[in-house]
Amino acid sequence: MTSRVILISAAISEALREARFDDGSPVDAAGLRSARTAADAGAVPAGGRLWVSPTVRCRQTAEALGLEGGVDASELAGLDVGRWRGATLAEVSAKEPEAVALWLADPASAPHDGESVRAFCDRVAKRLDEAAGFDGRTVAVVEPEVVRALVLRVLGAPGSAFWRVDVPPLTVMEFSGRAGRWNIRAGRPLAERA
Template sequence: MTVRVIFVSPAIGPELRQARFADEASAYGGGAADGGAPHGGDALDEAGARAARALRPDLPVASRRFASPSARCRRTAEELGLADALAEPALSGCAPGRWRGRTLDEVAAEEPEALMAWLADPAAAPHGGESVRQLCARVAGWLDGTAAGLTGRLLVVAEPDTVRAAAVHALGVPDHAFRRLDVPPLAVVELTGRSGRWNLRLG
């Protein structure tokens, strides 16, 4: 049976505006076990919340709803009228290890070689968290496992890098393409298909 998976990226908030690595624990590589405490700050700002509410009427009815467990995705889901969305750890963003809570500019100034390695090599995880390759494999596993086992329409509020990983898997392109995909706030990306065969729908 065919399933339709509609991904929605989170609305704008302080972390996205500041290009800051997520400042909360993750279930995948570099979460609470690395000694950090999740606090996350404000998930969305008022402009982001307002934009999410404006999108609500355009979203289709779905038989099941999921969300990345981050504060900004949970808050976006609420503003979209999806407060009952199931928090799904497999849809977490890429765990940034010791870079959690730091801005991209801060990391560039303090660890330029490590940052360049992370940007250039999908297998690199110099921060001690999760590599892009691991993220792509995790999201592919959720699509081909959990999502493919369902029918109808699924609505998923997910981190931008989770959406990028889903698109990489659907298109069957190398994980180096991950960095070539841009996912702006409240982007809607639709996949249709089943395990092992997904189509990316544009427009």
């Protein structure tokens, strides 16, 4: 039995453009246009199951891509940054430089009173483990940090590598495997046909 998990990173939003920690902001007009263009071009992969991160941005992206009937996958919610939610990285760095430095260097730290990178990676890996039990395709629309976390898990990379994985909006990351052993097909723009 071969399982495939196709992750689609959410479309661009104002928060992402501003390097602002997610505050529930919607996809911006350019992001919606890009998603609709990909859908119109037939570039959106089909799957037997659809998972959608519960963020506004992911739900809007899935809708713009024409993906309907998805299961709200709370385990695939973005990283909980606690009190930093809604602030830009520059604002937080100016107010709490030591806390930001610790957070970026130590995957077990959570100076924002939210979730550590390590705990986040463990949380989202549970969904990948679940997908290993399915034959066929699972498509998931997720936040970029979910893609990062799963790349680290599949490669067995340390949590310190989390910030070294760039995930542009509307790109596809595909995992395929059996018996929990995954391979990665990395970073295809959604605009290319699946």
